[in-house]
Amino acid sequence: MATIRDVARLADVSVSTVSLVFSQPHRVSESTRLRVQQAVDHLEYRPNGTARDLRVRKTNTIGVLLHNLSGPFYSELIRGVEEVADMLGLTTIAAGCSSHQGQGSVRLLHEARIDGAIVLDPSIESKELLRYARESLPVVVLDRPLTHDFHSEYISAVAADHELGGYLAGNHLLDQGFRRFAFIAGPVDSGDSHLRHRGFFRALHRAEIDTVTIPVVYSDFTENGGKRAMGTLLEQGWKLDAIFAANDEMAIGAMQALEEHHVSVPNDVAVMGFDDIRLARYVTPSLSTIHQPMYEVGKTAMKKLEGALNGTSDGDVEILPVTLVTRSSTLAPLAKEGIS
Amino acid sequence: MATIRDVARLADVSVSTVSLVFSQPHRVSESTRLRVQQAVDHLEYRPNGTARDLRVRKTNTIGVLLHNLSGPFYSELIRGVEEVADMLGLTTIAAGCSSHQGQGSVRLLHEARIDGAIVLDPSIESKELLRYARESLPVVVLDRPLTHDFHSEYISAVAADHELGGYLAGNHLLDQGFRRFAFIAGPVDSGDSHLRHRGFFRALHRAEIDTVTIPVVYSDFTENGGKRAMGTLLEQGWKLDAIFAANDEMAIGAMQALEEHHVSVPNDVAVMGFDDIRLARYVTPSLSTIHQPMYEVGKTAMKKLEGALNGTSDGDVEILPVTLVTRSSTLAPLAKEGIS
DNA sequence: CCCTCCAATCGAACCGTTTCGATTCTCCCT
DNA sequence: AGGGAGAATCGAAACGGTTCGATTGGAGGG
Numbered sequence A, B: 001m002a003t004i005r006d007v008a009r010l011a012d013v014s015v016s017t018v019s020l021v022f023s024q025p026h027r028v029s030e031s032t033r034l035r036v037q038q039a040v041d042h043l044e045y046r047p048n049g050t051a052r053d054l055r056v057r058k059t060n061t062i063g064v065l066l067h068n069l070s071g072p073f074y075s076e077l078i079r080g081v082e083e084v085a086d087m088l089g090l091t092t093i094a095a096g097c098s099s100h101q102g103q104g105s106v107r108l109l110h111e112a113r114i115d116g117a118i119v120l121d122p123s124i125e126s127k128e129l130l131r132y133a134r135e136s137l138p139v140v141v142l143d144r145p146l147t148h149d150f151h152s153e154y155i156s157a158v159a160a161d162h163e164l165g166g167y168l169a170g171n172h173l174l175d176q177g178f179r180r181f182a183f184i185a186g187p188v189d190s191g192d193s194h195l196r197h198r199g200f201f202r203a204l205h206r207a208e209i210d211t212v213t214i215p216v217v218y219s220d221f222t223e224n225g226g227k228r229a230m231g232t233l234l235e236q237g238w239k240l241d242a243i244f245a246a247n248d249e250m251a252i253g254a255m256q257a258l259e260e261h262h263v264s265v266p267n268d269v270a271v272m273g274f275d276d277i278r279l280a281r282y283v284t285p286s287l288s289t290i291h292q293p294m295y296e297v298g299k300t301a302m303k304k305l306e307g308a309l310n311g312t313s314d315g316d317v318e319i320l321p322v323t324l325v326t327r328s329s330t331l332a333p334l335a336k337e338g339i340s
Numbered sequence C: 001c002c003c004t005c006c007a008a009t010c011g012a013a014c015c016g017t018t019t020c021g022a023t024t025c026t027c028c029c030t
Numbered sequence D: 001a002g003g004g005a006g007a008a009t010c011g012a013a014a015c016g017g018t019t020c021g022a023t024t025g026g027a028g029g030g
Helices: A004-011 A015-023 A030-043 A049-056 A071-087 A106-110 A126-132 A162-175 A191-206 A223-235 A248-260 A294-309 A333-339 B004-011 B015-023 B030-043 B049-056 B071-087 B106-110 B126-132 B162-175 B191-206 B223-235 B248-260 B294-309 B333-339
Strands: A061-066 A091-096 A116-120 A139-141 A155-160 A181-185 A216-218 A242-245 A270-272 A289-291 A317-320 A323-325 B061-066 B091-096 B116-120 B139-141 B155-160 B181-185 B216-218 B242-245 B270-272 B289-291 B317-320 B323-325
Touching: A004 A015, A004 A030, A015 A030, A049 B049, A061 A071, A061 A106, A071 A091, A071 A116, A071 A294, A071 B091, A091 B071, A091 B106, A106 A126, A106 B091, A116 A294, A126 A139, A139 A294, A155 A162, A155 A294, A162 A191, A162 A242, A162 A270, A162 A289, A162 A323, A181 A191, A181 A223, A181 A248, A216 A223, A223 A242, A223 A248, A242 A248, A248 A270, A294 A317, B004 B015, B004 B030, B015 B030, B061 B071, B061 B106, B071 B091, B071 B116, B071 B294, B106 B126, B116 B294, B126 B139, B139 B294, B155 B162, B155 B294, B162 B191, B162 B242, B162 B270, B162 B289, B162 B323, B181 B191, B181 B223, B181 B248, B216 B223, B223 B242, B223 B248, B242 B248, B248 B270, B294 B317
Parallel strands: A061 A091, A061 A116, A116 A139, A139 A155, A155 A317, A181 A216, A181 A242, A242 A270, B061 B091, B061 B116, B116 B139, B139 B155, B155 B317, B181 B216, B181 B242, B242 B270
Antiparallel strands: A091 B091, A289 A323, B289 B323
16 A cells, blocks of 8 residues: 555655645645645555544544344434434444454444444443543443443433333323233343333323232343243233333234234234334234334434534433324224224 | 553553563563553553554454445344454444445545455445455455456455346246236346346246236335335236335335235235345235345355455355245235135 | 745654564573 | 573564644745
């Protein structure tokens, strides 16, 4: 690879002049600018990014760290991030957090390869993030709350209003006339699942339903996990009207289990999810759920990051509203009677 | 941030010794190693990746450049890449190719920020890739053939056998007893779509069906595009048995259009897709399709890249087999009669 | 004709590592 | 005691840019 020195030699100017041609073209005379340009073309010179990053001590790159890159869910998020980053002249790179410690995306955090990070990956421990976050590397987390022991000047958060979502789901199911519920939760240490759980119970309390009678099964946010959780509920022979699953994947798994047990959805039991993934619209029956504005989350996260990069932080945590999406999986028994 | 010099000063050793502690610990005595380690911990020293990259002239990072990061389709691919990269001690980063020229992922290619690239993004022109690919930056393309004018020592390709897929699809539809076909193609400049098209027609020729009578509509690989394409076919009043769409998205769009026109799938007309995206299994009726082994593609691409990085190239292009996945959207009329 | 000023260009330091050859120190052998 | 081997450590030169203060040259004013 040709270096800036090669260009300088060929164009018979100093290195600094070549640099100037790129950074402040108006500062160099037309004739030399042309000469430099020719040399650049001829040598196919391309500036070395790592050298520049080293010198100016920033990379103009921000990282989006995800558990895995699957799902149209994440893609919306990244789209939001990219849109804002692009306007700011920043490059966005995404990294899944693969198996080996130290190998994968953590290297981006660890070795000053990015100027900021957006994190949505429960497998990266908060403790670790606290170590990495600093003035020159602010972090926005999307998957955990800012508690008193997870708190730093350089960490902020953006989240959908999970509690509200749980509440909306609960109210919707109540409005549809259901009374006997079960909840399929995510992993015990998932803050998101916990908040959804809480909102759900709040709605039930308000309707004076005794939540102590409600079975809760903890699963893992996967389709298969939801299926197994539903299997557990069915085996126990609970009398149930409606299932609220902490995400759509598990809700879809639950529907499969129900189908296999010849329980009709929503005639015998209603199912409600959370996230509004693309699949929710296509399964049969289509899945009622809570829509998370992932694109907005991405945009907001990037804006917060920008604020942190410029030292103009604008508060710790931003909560974005969610919306109820009613589809067929929670059709009311009454409505059905009215129709038939 | 503390630098290696700070550590050296605090531990009262030279900079090179500190470096040695990391790279070849056995070469430094236990006592100093301990002292250095303490200094590192105390200062929270972390090596600067860009400085190292500059010095050793490689980044140990490979980029996966995608059109957008959407779809479980891509995620499988990335999973395959990551698995291999991880074993090789390489970091994988993914970048969507957002709007602004020069801003986005191209910077990774342009500025020597990665050691190799895997490209699946038609919006990056082949011409451009030819400019970037070189010994120190080999490229594996996943979305285009290696033609005589797009050919370089440093570019190789991995692809699913699109032609075979088209052929399998054609044969399957013929086996099911369908005879009057339409093809919904991708963009005219999509090589993949073209190959699927070719394979499809080869199957029809073999069955002595006159392909001249077969309407072809070119669309854009999106669900909505498929819907509009199907609309066009329906308006023209073609008599049709079966639709073959060049990807699942368009096939699903086509099914929607058919439903809106009260044409039953597969009773009135069969629909077949290509890709085997996750959704295909869930739509109603479930979509017959051709399965592309994206995970394998990712792994193979990464292995090829590794070969190129080590100078042990193993041929230009690798074609991976595809498989037929039969579901409900292509149930045979005869079978149906047999059942009813 | 000389001085001043500004535009154009240059030289050199610096960013934080790695690496290689040189140096010092220790210990052992004859 | 002298010499040599080998381990431990060090110094300094890269890597390829950016940036700032210094230098040069020519135009314009008095």
